[in-house]
Amino acid sequence: MHELSLCDDLLNQVIAIAQQNNAQSVESVTVTIGALAGIEPSLLENAFSIIKINTVAEFAQLIIRKVPVTVLCLQCGAKSEVLLNHLLCHVCKSHDTSLISGDELVLASVAFFV
Amino acid sequence: MCNTCGCNITPGNRPLVMAEKPKNGVTTISVLENLLSKNNNQAEHNRAHFDAAKVLVINLMSSPGSGKTALLEATIKRLRDSFKIAVIEGDLETENDTQRIQAQGVPAYQITTGTACHLDAHLVHNALHHFSLNDLDLLFIENVGNLVCPASFDLGHHRNVVLLSVTEGDDKPAKYPVMFRAADLMLISKTDLLPYLDDFSTSNAKQNLQNLANAAPVIEFSSKDSNGLDDWIAWLLSEIKTYTELLQTKKTQRPKVQQEGQFFHTSSVKPKFYPINTKITPD
Numbered sequence: 001m002h003e004l005s006l007c008d009d010l011l012n013q014v015i016a017i018a019q020q021n022n023a024q025s026v027e028s029v030t031v032t033i034g035a036l037a038g039i040e041p042s043l044l045e046n047a048f049s050i051i052k053i054n055t056v057a058e059f060a061q062l063i064i065r066k067v068p069v070t071v072l073c074l075q076c077g078a079k080s081e082v083l084l085n086h087l088l089c090h091v092c093k094s095h096d097t098s099l100i101s102g103d104e105l106v107l108a109s110v111a112f113f114v
Numbered sequence: 115m116c117n118t119c120g121c122n123i124t125p126g127n128r129p130l131v132m133a134e135k136p137k138n139g140v141t142t143i144s145v146l147e148n149l150l151s152k153n154n155n156q157a158e159h160n161r162a163h164f165d166a167a168k169v170l171v172i173n174l175m176s177s178p179g180s181g182k183t184a185l186l187e188a189t190i191k192r193l194r195d196s197f198k199i200a201v202i203e204g205d206l207e208t209e210n211d212t213q214r215i216q217a218q219g220v221p222a223y224q225i226t227t228g229t230a231c232h233l234d235a236h237l238v239h240n241a242l243h244h245f246s247l248n249d250l251d252l253l254f255i256e257n258v259g260n261l262v263c264p265a266s267f268d269l270g271h272h273r274n275v276v277l278l279s280v281t282e283g284d285d286k287p288a289k290y291p292v293m294f295r296a297a298d299l300m301l302i303s304k305t306d307l308l309p310y311l312d313d314f315s316t317s318n319a320k321q322n323l324q325n326l327a328n329a330a331p332v333i334e335f336s337s338k339d340s341n342g343l344d345d346w347i348a349w350l351l352s353e354i355k356t357y358t359e360l361l362q363t364k365k366t367q368r369p370k371v372q373q374e375g376q377f378f379h380t381s382s383v384k385p386k387f388y389p390i391n392t393k394i395t396p397d
Contacts, residue, residue: 002232002263009152017145027140031149038266038292039149071327085291087327097327105149105266111142 003039006105007047011057013107018056023112026060030109034067034102035084041066069102153267156235160242160270165366167247170357171255172350173269173369175293176277177286178259181303183211184337185277185346186254190218192347197251197354202241204233204258211256221245232263235270252354261290272367273353279304280314287322295326296371299333299349306336330370 014029029048033039041064048062068081073089074097080090084102088095148154164171174182183203190199201222203211206229215222223244225237238255245253255271257264276297278286281304287294294300300323302316320332333349335342357367 002230002266006149010149013145013147013149013151017143021141021143023141036292036295038262085288085322086325087295088325095324095327095329099327107145107147107149109142109144111140113139114141 003043004047004051006039007044007051010048010107011051011055014057014060014110015055017110018112021112021114023056023114025113026057027111027113028061028063029057029107030063030065030111032065032067032104032106032108034104035069036099036102037105039105065108067101067104070100071097072100073097150266150268153235156239157268157270160235160239161272161366161368162270163242163247164253164270164272165361167250168358168361169247169250169253170273170354170367171253171269171271172273172275172353173255173257173264173271174275174277175257175261175264175296176259176303177261177279177282180259180277180279180282181335181337182256182259182277183214185301185303185335186215186256187218188337188340188343189254189346189350190215190220192343193252193350194218194220198249199252199254200245200250202233202238202253202255204237204256206230206258227258231258231260232267233257233269234267238269252350261286261293265290265293265296268369268372271369272357273298274369274371275299275301277301277303278319280307280311284314284316284318285322287319287326291326294323295328296369297323297328297330298370299330301342301346302332302334304336304338305334305341306338 010031014026018026033041044064045062052058052060069084069087070079070081071087071089072079073092073094075094076089076092078089078091079100082088087097087099089097176182186201193199199220201215201220203215203222203224204227205211205224206227209224212222212224223241225233225241233255255269274296276294278300280302302319308314316334323330323332331349333342333345335346360367
């Protein structure tokens with residue numbers, strides 16, 4: 001339920017970037033969200049569609065790129081794409097793993113018209 | 115630094131970031147700024163305050179009613195003569211928990227969040243103005259009862275403790291992986307009720323935690339019969355010792371979940387912008 005406040009921070013970052021680059025309007029905003037980030041993409045989309053009104057990003061499309069959960073096995077070195085509640089190595093079944101992607105919550109890029 | 119050396123580009127997001135191509139009339143710039151950077155910067159600020167005052171800060175998270183306040187009452191009774199303790203309470207409404215803690219003779223400050231489902235670093239920073247940090251050894255932050263949102267917000271604390279009461283079911287770590295992955299200690303509470311339940315197995319709960327690649331210790335605890343209280347106190351004392359040693363080498367402590375991964379890398383860096391088309395080679 002904190003997608004709206006997160007969206008507020010996102011929009012502030014986008015507006016700052018737009019101002020720095022003398023943008024007339026923002027065309028799209030791309031965020032990358034890992035499955036383990038604790039953010040629901042559809043709620044973020046809804047929040048963004050409300051919060052962008054009357055800003056430089058009013059007509060911007062929000063592009064959400066979902067990142068799967070991937071772990072590196074510290075025992076056998078294999079990389080596995082896993083379910084978010086099952087972070088085990090697919091090869092040797094070890095739970096001695098390290099997360100290498102899946103917790104991202106990042107503003108990746110902003111596209112705009114100058 | 116991370117935006118300079120590129121270490122915040124993980125194997126997971128590299129193809130996504132680098133694949134951006136400018137279209138006609140549209141300039142695209144790559145940013146790579148954590149969406150929680152405002153909160154994370156404030157959290158780093160809080161952590162600096164805590165470290166300057168040498169206060170170990172523990173963030174307690176769980177569902178509502180799993181026994182966070184009862185755990186704190188038992189802890190304070192045991193430790194109040196040896197350590198100077200304070201508590202920040204987070205709840206949507208009422209000051210009931212603060213009154214329970216104050217009745218134990220230690221300072222407590224209530225954050226009533228209204229409708230907000232979690233504490234964030236700014237709320238905690240405001241609460242800090244009600245304490246004299248230099249007079250404290252140990253600060254507990256009792257987060258809003260919620261197994262979802264509090265896990266995403268760094269408060270500047272040093273350790274996460276997640277409670278799981280036996281009436282909630284042993285599959286909670288599998289259902290709420292974001293929360294339980296963040297645990298530096300999982301405390302199974304209300305174990306005095308186990309004889310009345312046929313559907314909670316502590317070994318299943320531990321297995322579900324392990325499935326999150328989380329090797330955090332698990333302590334079984336009951337505030338009614340003090341089962342596990344000694345283990346919990348021993349864990350706290352060892353954390354205080356570790357933290358003190360880290361401070362002596364000018365380092366701080368962080369929840370383990372922040373010590374790995376990209377969240378940590380982008381937590382306190384200033385954004386740096388460059389046109390993406392200078393970074394890629396056309397096909």
